[in-house]
Every structure is written in C-alpha cells, then in structure tokens.
Amino acid sequence: MQRSMAYERHLNLEATELRLGLPGSDEAPEKTSAIPSVRSNKRASPEISEESRSKGSSSLSSDVENCEGETAPPAKEQIVGWPPIRSYRKNCLQPRKNDRVDGAGMYVKVSVDGAPYLRKIDLKVYKSYPELLEALEDMFKLTIGEYSEKEGYNGSDFAPTYEDKDGDWMLVGDVPWDMFISTCKRLRIMRGSSEARGFGC
Amino acid sequence: MSEDDDRSPSPNSITDDSSQTRTYTTGSGPGPGPGSSSVLEYLAPCPDQVLENVLENVLWFLTSRKDRNAASLVCRSWYRVEALTRSDLFIGNCYAVSPKRATSRFTRIRSVTLKGRPRFADFNLMPPNWGAHLAPWVSAMALTYPWLEKVHLKRMSVTDDDLALLAESFSGFKELVLVCCDGFGTSGLAIVASRCRQLKVLDLIESEVSDDDVDWISYFPDTGTCLESLIFDCVECPIDFDALERLVANSPSLKKLRLNRHVSMGQLHRLMVQAPRLTHLGTGSFSPSEDVAQEHLKPIISNCHKLQIFWVLDSICDEGLQAVAATCKELRELRVFPFEAREDIEGPVSEVGLQAVSEGCRKLQSILYFCQRMTNAAVVAMSKNCPDLVVFRLCIMGRHRPDHVTGEPMDEGFGAIVMNCKKLTRLAVSGLLTDRAFAYIGKYGKIVRTLSVAFAGDSDMGLKYVLEGCPRLQKLEIRDSPFGDAALLSGLHHYYNMRFLWMSACNLSNQGCQQIAQALPRLVVEVIKHEDNLDMDENVDTLYMYRSLEGPRDDVPRFVSIL
Numbered sequence: 214m215q216r217s218m219a220y221e222r223h224l225n226l227e228a229t230e231l232r233l234g235l236p237g238s239d240e241a242p243e244k245t246s247a248i249p250s251v252r253s254n255k256r257a258s259p260e261i262s263e264e265s266r267s268k269g270s271s272s273l274s275s276d277v278e279n280c281e282g283e284t285a286p287p288a289k290e291q292i293v294g295w296p297p298i299r300s301y302r303k304n305c306l307q308p309r310k311n312d313r314v315d316g317a318g319m320y321v322k323v324s325v326d327g328a329p330y331l332r333k334i335d336l337k338v339y340k341s342y343p344e345l346l347e348a349l350e351d352m353f354k355l356t357i358g359e360y361s362e363k364e365g366y367n368g369s370d371f372a373p374t375y376e377d378k379d380g381d382w383m384l385v386g387d388v389p390w391d392m393f394i395s396t397c398k399r400l401r402i403m404r405g406s407s408e409a410r411g412f413g414c
Numbered sequence: 415m416s417e418d419d420d421r422s423p424s425p426n427s428i429t430d431d432s433s434q435t436r437t438y439t440t441g442s443g444p445g446p447g448p449g450s451s452s453v454l455e456y457l458a459p460c461p462d463q464v465l466e467n468v469l470e471n472v473l474w475f476l477t478s479r480k481d482r483n484a485a486s487l488v489c490r491s492w493y494r495v496e497a498l499t500r501s502d503l504f505i506g507n508c509y510a511v512s513p514k515r516a517t518s519r520f521t522r523i524r525s526v527t528l529k530g531r532p533r534f535a536d537f538n539l540m541p542p543n544w545g546a547h548l549a550p551w552v553s554a555m556a557l558t559y560p561w562l563e564k565v566h567l568k569r570m571s572v573t574d575d576d577l578a579l580l581a582e583s584f585s586g587f588k589e590l591v592l593v594c595c596d597g598f599g600t601s602g603l604a605i606v607a608s609r610c611r612q613l614k615v616l617d618l619i620e621s622e623v624s625d626d627d628v629d630w631i632s633y634f635p636d637t638g639t640c641l642e643s644l645i646f647d648c649v650e651c652p653i654d655f656d657a658l659e660r661l662v663a664n665s666p667s668l669k670k671l672r673l674n675r676h677v678s679m680g681q682l683h684r685l686m687v688q689a690p691r692l693t694h695l696g697t698g699s700f701s702p703s704e705d706v707a708q709e710h711l712k713p714i715i716s717n718c719h720k721l722q723i724f725w726v727l728d729s730i731c732d733e734g735l736q737a738v739a740a741t742c743k744e745l746r747e748l749r750v751f752p753f754e755a756r757e758d759i760e761g762p763v764s765e766v767g768l769q770a771v772s773e774g775c776r777k778l779q780s781i782l783y784f785c786q787r788m789t790n791a792a793v794v795a796m797s798k799n800c801p802d803l804v805v806f807r808l809c810i811m812g813r814h815r816p817d818h819v820t821g822e823p824m825d826e827g828f829g830a831i832v833m834n835c836k837k838l839t840r841l842a843v844s845g846l847l848t849d850r851a852f853a854y855i856g857k858y859g860k861i862v863r864t865l866s867v868a869f870a871g872d873s874d875m876g877l878k879y880v881l882e883g884c885p886r887l888q889k890l891e892i893r894d895s896p897f898g899d900a901a902l903l904s905g906l907h908h909y910y911n912m913r914f915l916w917m918s919a920c921n922l923s924n925q926g927c928q929q930i931a932q933a934l935p936r937l938v939v940e941v942i943k944h945e946d947n948l949d950m951d952e953n954v955d956t957l958y959m960y961r962s963l964e965g966p967r968d969d970v971p972r973f974v975s976i977l
Contacts, residue, residue, distance in 0.1 A: 294537030294893075295868070296784060296811040298755045299594070299620055322627060331601060331626045 321397055325353050325371075326404035336394055342386050349373060349402065357402070360386040375400045466495055473499040498522060505529065506913050508546055508570065509938065510962045513554035525564035525589075526555065532916050532958055533866075534891050535569065536594055539918055539956070541944060543971050548572045556583035564589035564615075571595070574626075577602035581609035588640075589615040599624035600651055607633040614667070617645040625651040632657040636664065643670035647697060652676040662689050670694040712737045725749040728763040728784060735767035739774025747780040757812045761786025765793075765818075772796035780805035787818040788845060793827030797834040806831050807842035813869040813894075816846040823847055829854030832862070839886075842866035852876035856883025864889040874901035881905035891916040899926025902957075906933055910961050918956040924977075927957055931977035938962045939977040940970075 319336040332352060339345040346357050358368030365384055366372040373385040377396040385393070385400070473496055476482050486496040501524040505511060508530045517523075530546025548570050555562055562584045572595050580587065587610045600623060606616065607630055623646075631653050634641075639661070653676060662668060662685055671685070675697055686695055711726075711734055721742040726734075728750050738745065748771060750763055763785050769792040771778070778800040788810050796803070808828075816823055824845035832838060832855050839861055843851065847870035855862065856879030863886050871877070877897040880887065881904050890912065898921035909915065909930070924941065931939040942956040966976040 292813075294534065294539045295813070296752065296755045296757070296809055297534075297537045297868070298752065298784075299536045331628065332599070333624060333626060 319394070321375075321399050323349065323352075323400040323402070325355070325402040328353060334400075336397065341390055342393075346373065346385075349400075353402065355402070362387075370404050372403050373400060374403055462491075466491055469495045470499055477502075479504055501525060503527070507960050507962075508551065509964070509967050510913075510960060512964045513551045515963060517554045517558040521558065522561075523555075523559050524561060525566070526551075526559075526562065527566040527568075528570055529568045530571070531569035531594075532891065532914055533569070534893065534916055534918065539893065540942065541971070541973055543571075544942070544974065545967065545969050545971070546570045547969060548576045552576050552579050552583075556580075560584065561586055563587060564591075566591040566593075567595050568593040569595065571597040572602070573597050574599055574602035574605070578605045581605050584610075586612055588612050591615065591617040591619070592621045593617075593619045594621060596622040599626040600628040600630045600649070601626040603649075604628045604630040604633040607631070608635070611635065612640055614640050615643045616641070617643055618648055619645060620648050623649045623651070627651075629654050629657060631661055634661050634664070636660070639665045640667055641665040642667045643694075644668065645670065645672040647672045647674050649674050655681050659685065659688070666691075668692065672696050716741050718742055720744055723747045725751070727751050727753045728761070729753045731762040732764055732767040732770070735763060736770040736774075739770040742775060743777070745771075745775040745778055748775070748778065749782040750784055751782075752784040752811065755784075755811070757786075759786065761811070765789040765791070768792045769795050772799040776800060777802060779803060782807040782809075782842075784809045784811060786811055787815065788824065788827070789817045789819045790822060790824060790827035790830075791817075791819070793824070794830040797827075797830040801835060802837060803831070803835040804837050805840040806835065806838060807840070807866070808844055809842065810845040812845075814846045815844075823851070825851040825854065829858070832858040836861075838862060840864040843870060844868060845870075848872050849876040849879065852879040856880050859884050861886050863887065865891075867892040867895055869894045871895045871897060874898055874904075877901035878904045881908055885911075887911075888913045890914075892918070892920060894919040896921055899923055899929070902926050902930060906930065909934055909937055909959070912961065914958065914960040916956070916958050917954075920954075920957075922954040922957055923952045924954060925952070927954055927959075928977050930959065936961055936963070938966060941975050941977060943973045943975075 320333045321336055323332045323334055334348065334352070336345070339348060342360070346360075350357055355371050356369045357371050357373060358366040360366055374382050375385050375393070375397045376382055376399045378398060382401070388396070469492065473482075473485065473492075476485060476496075476499070479502070482496055482500055486493045497519050498521065500520050501522060503516065503520055503523045503525065504527045505516065506529050508528050528548070528551060531540065531544060534540065535544065546569060548567065556579055560583070563586055565580065565587075566589075570592075572592065577598055580590075590606060590610075590613070603616075603618075603623070606613070641661075644661075644665075651674075653674070655677065658673070658677070662671070668689065669692060671689075671692055671694065673682070673696075677697060682695065682697065686692065711730055715721075715734065715737045719741055721738075722744050724738065724742065724745060724747070726749070730738075730750070735750070738748075750767070753762075763783075764787050765785075768783060768785070768788065771781075772792070772795045776799060778796075779802050781796075781803070782805075785808075788808065793808065796806075810824070817827075824843075825848055828841075828843050828847070828851050832841070838859065841855070841859065841862055841864070843855075843866070849872045852871060852875070855865070859865075859880075860883075862884050865880065865884070865887060867890075874897055876895070877892070878901050880890070881901070885908075887908065888911070893916075897917065902917070902922060903926065905915070927939055927941055930937065937959055938961075939957070939959045941954050942958060944955050970976060
C-alpha cells in the first residue's frame, strides 16, 4: 500500500486525472498555441494523448460517470486541429495581421538573375549563413560556392547579395549573422562572375 | 503467325486515334500480359478484331468510373480496350499507384484527378512536407498525355515549377482546379495565366498561395481569354483591380467569378454592372468590417425559395435557420460554420436550428453543422424528417459534450441517423459518445463509406463494431479516441478494401502496427512522429495506412517511418 501511494505521487495523478478539461488546464496558458494560422505541427498540449490513453486503460464506468451531469466545463485551451476548421477559413474571420513585420516571421523577397519569378523566404527560420545558403541553393537549384572575405564567392557563377536598410547592396556574409538579419531588406542572387566578384574587392 | 510478329511498335501506334489502323494480338496463346500492346501485327480483320472494335466504340460511352472498373475485369480484351477508351483518370490516393504504372495502363487520358494528403492534415495534425508531391505526376504526364486538358488536385503539394511544366507541356490545357493545395505562389499562377491560352477554368479553393509580389491577373493575355470560371478567394494577396476589370472585359465567356477579400463591395458592384452575364459572383468570405448582420440576412433568405445549396456562418443564429426552414423547401445542402471556432462559449446555433431545418427542409441531402450544444431529440428528428440524407456531419465543438438537456451521451441521436437514413454514406460524429454509438454504426451503417471520429468511444469494442460491421467503409479517420492494437487487428479482413485508415492520439503501439504491416504486405503502414517527439518509444502518435501497388514510397520525410 505504502509503495503504491508513493508510486501514485510519483505519477503526478493530477496530470492524468480523468475529467473533461485538459490535464493541466489550470496551468498558465503559454503551454498551448493559439489557433494556428501557419501550418505548424506544434501540439497545443501533448497531454491530450495521455488523456485518451488514460481514458482507455482505466475503468470505463467511472469515466462515464465523470462526464454525465457535469456542468459547463472549465475554460479550455485550444487543442491542435480542433474544432476541425481549416486555417484558411479561420484566417478569413480573424482580423488580418501584418505578418511581414511582426515576430511571426521576417519575409524578404529573393530574386535570382535570369529566373522568371521571385520567391519569398522567412529569414527567421535560419540560424546561420550556411543554413540560409543551403536553403537558397535548394530553392533555386543552383550552387553558390564557398564564401571568403577577400574574394567573395568562389566556385560558381552565383553570388548572393542583399539590400540593407540604407539601400546599399552588400555581399551576403560580410557582416555578422545577427546584423544581417536585422538589416536585410531583400536578397538578390547575382549571376556572372565579374559583377559578383566586384563585391569582394 | 506472320513474319511481321516481331516488329516492335512505333510509339505513335499506341496513342493513335483512328481505330482502323490499330491491331492487337488476339487473346489466346502465349501473348503479352493484359494492357500491353507490345506486339502489334497487321491482320485482316478477324471476328475477334471486329468484336474489339465494336467494344471500343461501345466503351467510349461508359463514363462511370465504377462501371469502367467492372468492365476492365471481364477479360484481357476488355481490360485493354477499357484502358484505351478511358479519358478520365481518378486517383483517390496518389501513393496507391505510381505515375508510371498509371500512365502505362491508360494512354489516352484527357482529365486527371489526384488526391494526396489525408483530410486531417488540413487541421494541422500532420507535420508539413509529408509528401503528396505533384512533381513526379506532372513529369510522367508531360511525356504521355500531350492532349491533357484537365487537372483536378486535392491536398497535393504543387510547386511553381510544377505549374510551369504543366503550362508548357499541354497545349490544349483547359481546366485547373486546386483544392486545399499548397507549395506554390502567385508566380506559378502568372505562368499558367500567360501560357495556357485555352484555359477555361482556374479554380483555387482553400489553397495556400504564397505572395511572390507578382501581379498574376495581369498575365492573362490582353487579346482575350476563354475563361469561364475564375475562383481565387483563397489567394491572400492584393490584386490590381484595373487588371481584373480588363480581364473581365476580355473574357466574354466568363460566368463564375469568385474574388478575394481585397476587392471591396464597391468594386464588386462595378464588375457586376460591367459583366451582367456572370452567374456566380462573390468574394468567398466576408471581412469582419463588412459582415452581413443577421437582420439583413433574414429578409433576403425569405425570398430564396429555390435555394439548394447554402453555406453560412453561425452568426445567422437559430432564428436565421428557422427562416431558412420556412422558406428554402428545395434545400439540398446546408453548411453552418462557426464564426468563433472555440469550445467554451455559448454559441449562436443549437438544436433549435437543427430541428427547424429538419422540419422545413425535407429534401436535405447533405449537412455540416458546427454548434456548441445539441440534443439527441433534434438529431433523431432530423433522421426521421430527412430520409434523403447522404452526408451527416455534426460537430459539437465542446469535446465530450453530452445532450445538454438530458445529460445523456449522443449515442441515440447518431444511432437514429444510421438507422433511419438509408442512403447515408458519409458520417462525422462528435459529442460524448460511448461504444454504443459505434455498435449502432456497425449494425446499421451498411453503406457508410466515410466515417470521421474524434474524442469518442470507451474501448476497443467501439472500433471493432465499425470494422466488423461496415463492409463499405473506405475512409476512416479517428483522432483522440481510446482504440488500441486489438481493435486495429480486428480490421485485417477489410483493410485492402479501404482507401485509408488514419488514427492519431489513440492507444496504438508500434508492435500492433508492425503486426498489421506483416500480415498485409500490400498495405503501406506509416507511423508519423511529431517533430518535437522523434524518439522511438512504443506509442504511436499517428498511424496512416493505405493500400498501394507500389510499396513504400521513396519520398518519405524523416518524421515518417514505414513499417
């Protein structure tokens, strides 16, 4: 008996208690995400799967008794994908956020010389230059080559450049990453060695 | 056999339109397998040949997919001829068959429908980049279907490059419909607009379209278009209204136009005045600042006696639905969406609205109803008043909510639906449900094909009832319900008859899923881990399994393991 009680304490029964609210719904709401408008797989609360597991394995009748006669459930946090409304439809109804500028993302246009269309990427997604360059190479199916301070980008025809806050065009990689992130307004992948090399000198 | 037997076919002979010059080996003897016309010979028409020609001319008229599938099973000859006369290719799961296999069998396709991701992916239950890429399909079709006219896609990942290839490869391309797709942007649309000179239909429905800062509307040719339908309410980017006006003026055949919310009411009015031939005009949604209040809606509704399809927000309230019930006697399809998709609020529609609709709209065939509270009585009433129901989807948004008057589970209501609605093929359940509800479904839901379950059931028995009782079941999606391995195993006899099974946040283990995979080699069993939980523990977050001729796909992302 002693051991089982200690085990129960260890189990943190409150977290798996059978009730209509989410386990942990008493806790601060920062655990959950709001109605996701961007396709994100971050679960609002992993406890929901525990709840259904514990419901399945424990006694059924007590579960039903808990549910019947229950008055309005406590304020619930949002669960991923519930109610089943597509985010497109939800977005129509929420006031439109300007997602270009706020913390949700940092989108900049990327153009490639010779390519018929622009792309937009979210700089916030990348943590370093190598990551960014790899993504650009992937997106546009080209090779950018190795960066060197003196010579710019060796080994290919392409050089990534960006326009900063002052309107100047710089070679990607010249400034520390954090500074780059905060000053980059748009990207242009230039083609043609001499023009691109001109940045390196 | 003549000495011409071994002559290999020229590529043109397979896709040659005129049946007189095409010949086949007869079905007897050690010939090539069904579907392959690898040995062609010129013979004077013999009785078998005549029969095949006749068959071909007859089979052209067969349009129903089911009939064609049946016809193709009669014998090799019918299989071959059916393959040659099929013009609409429907692939319900893009991973069930490879592009190569499909394009080898059916060589004269004019229209392709492809479906990719499972439906629950729309609700963020699947990590992005799971798959369903159009690329391999469009590459294969570019080679084999130069006369392709229509492409309909649902839940596929489409890139701008794919759209470019499509626009370049099919000179007679007429119709592009993208439903719940993503991966492309306005640049891709621009390419389609400018290259597809025969384009009649460009319908973008609930798709995610990235803003590449391209004024794609202006890429339609100035000289005039064949457009009959243009739907882009889901494209979230602003458009140049002048370009749109010019396009409408240049498109004498345009009947359907659905714009996005960047077009104001005033601009909409201008278009209406300039293009009176339009039969469908709208924005696809209301922006909050211009919403139509309930009191404005009621007088409009009272005049819509012929309304058959009605999609509305729940801000219409129960009273609005009562007005619908009083007036819209011809209503076939009703969808009531929640203005606020949350669980813990009062809610403007309830069993009152449902009951009213059931009493007034007796011809109802399809209903999707989001609400906060419901009673068994109203659902039972609908089951009795609307015998023509084919689709019944009720979403009580509060999870595990019982009948709010009696406190009972919603078992009896849904039970009545499956019992009384003899034509029901699609069902979505919600609210507090015990295994009993599933017993009803298994007992009475004999023609149910699609079933959607969330936060329901008590034990494995629930799922067992359904798997053992519903022989027509093809698509089953379940989330957050206490069904485990034993229940999963009870469906072994049926999984090859299904398009797919989805189970997320249930009680499945890797072991149970392994057993299925081993027992059914033609089933692809995907275990999807959520990205923040990539360790291989015993519990299965999400199971998605489907029959396939191809085995494990080769574009599996790292969060998916195929057992």
